[in-house]
Amino acid sequence: MPAVATTRDGPDAPGGAGMSARRGRPRGTPLQRRQARTAWLLAVPFLLLFAAFTAGPVFASLFMSFTDMRSTDLRTPLNVELAGLDNYTQLFSDPLFRKVAVNTAIFVVVGVPLTMVLALAAAVGLNGIQRLRGFFRLGYYLPVVTSIVAVAVVWRFLLQPDTGPINQLLGVVGIDGPDWLGSTSLALPSLIVMAAWRNLGTLMVIFLAGLQTVPREMLEAAEVDGAGRWQRFRYVTLPLLRPTLLFGAVITGIGYLQFFEEPYVMTRGGPLNSTRSVSFYIYDHFGFGNYGYAAAASYVLFVAIVVLTALQFRLLRPKT
């Protein structure tokens, strides 16, 4: 799938450390040239594997998106017609595709900030305590390594309309809890909360590492200057954390744009397609045998990922 390629943004994605060096191209000092050589050398194994096993199918699938290939053409793939942009125009005129695109957009726009805020809060909290830090770190990280199937069973139980603990808790304070996964307006928000819970562990560990790099002297200096807790966090910690936040936003954004597992195991895209995502739609169409059409949808998703990532780089790039 094309989307896979975007997760490897090159050496300068994590932390954004390589960005300023790149501005000074093409020829730098001998040291820089030596570094560039080493970088290429290290990248060679990946590039070879990519060229041998991934590049061909990626380009072929791009080509496939401009044909009318279906599963019935499997034995005779030469028997297909070029369809030009037909798949793409058909895609954008499909009301279901527009619906899943909106669902995915909501998932990203609400889910990414929510996950980041929760993860940052957890990281700051854990950074401030010494005892039991390992215990809590493990606790928050556990959902990340737990199988989605097990997670789904537990969450479905939690969200049960009559017998679920969440609604029973609401019942105690006199609120008649809704059917979370059965309602077209609440199912997607429920999945967003679940995804945030499930993914905050990874971000928390990354943010925790970022917090450790904030120099203590700087915070102390700010304190001496009369900055309160919030001000220290807002004007010292947060700006220094920018590259880490960018990295977190990029990987979460890429992951959430492709969200698939949550609706697949929890709601099967229902009720009334209110939790169907673009990835789910693509999966369906590959299943229906519409290979050309599904390939076109994959490339639309790929472009969306590139655009979102570029946008995040613009918004969150370190200010110099």
Place this chain on the structure above:
Amino acid sequence: MSRQMTAVAALAATALALTACGRDDEGSDGEAAPAEEISEGPATGNIEVWAMGTEGEGLGAFLAGFEEENPDVTVEVTPVPWEGAHDRIATAIAAGETPDVSLIGTTWMGEFAETGGLEPTPTDLFSEDDFFPGPWASTVVDGTSYGVPWYVETRALFYRTDLAQQAGLEPPTTWDDLKTFAQGLQQAGAQQGIYLQPGQGGSWQTFMPFAWQNGATLTDGDAYTLDSPEMIEALEYYTSYFTEGLSQNTVLQPGALEQMFADGTIGSFISGPWHIGLVRDAGATDNFDVVPLPGRDEAPGASFVGGGNLAVFTDSDNKDGAWKLIEYLTQVEVQQSWYEAITDLPSMPAAWEDGPLTEDELVATFGEQLEHTEAPPAVPTWEQVASVIDTDIEAAVRGTMSAADAVADMQSQASSIGTGLQ
């Protein structure tokens, strides 16, 4: 994204890139070639078989009898999980690396036959008349049969006898009866008189029997014919169960149905033979019964038929042995002992006439129902159209669309998808 799916796509894409384009104008690869002659005498050589689920687990040991009859043959059974089986077969066909025989879900027949990857059924070896008509129809794509029904499943009405007795009701035979019946069960204490699947994957299997009972059709052979007054009327009847509060309008979680039926929360439901065991496991023993579906005006009504077909691949090296294996599996006695082995229902009426299938009355009911069944059309795009129907059923049940609008939407989407036959 599913790995299998990606593999198929990548493979298809690579194959595409290596070759030039251009669809042949005159006919396609799906055109039927005459079946090859099957030799006399026992089967020989190596036969590779793929089977899914319980069938895949049980078949290897079961075929000892076949190997005894044909000493020069080696059968190799590979169990394949149902999940991902479709993609695996598609990948195998694309690569030309297929087994000799595979179990194929009835709703996949159109797609795989259209690729040209399946062999036409040798008509001298298998006779249409030996099989139930619905299941046989599922093997026929564009006029040619590409496989043989192996086992079948159909849907009938499960109901709680104690509640029905309390309400003083006989099992329903017409639509009006069924409505009264559901209301009666509800008055006798059930929270829901009947559970009908309110949408999502596979709800067409519960809905379409009502449409068929009313005379609606899915295709006329060339095009989808969903928007008929009969279809609208059936959908209105179906949705009335939800608006009148006789069935819940959200989908039950897996496992909940049996439990709720056993404890009397649900008075009746429509499902297949596997539910006999599930319901008994959930604790209902003597207080339930199964009857054929009611018809619109008289019983029995048409029901959905599914199951599994056995097909031979064009790329098989041992087609002769493969068809002989299928011939063995569709002998009446073998079908009966296969039922005893893993309770798969035989696809041949003769196997129901005596022996083990007459012993359990509940199972025998399904035999009765099998005489009145319809199969979904064996066309390559059926799965996609089925998912459209599922969504529109859900919209009608939830009241976001009128039955007439839902049916019109089914038709317009199905028309633009097309049957996929060339």
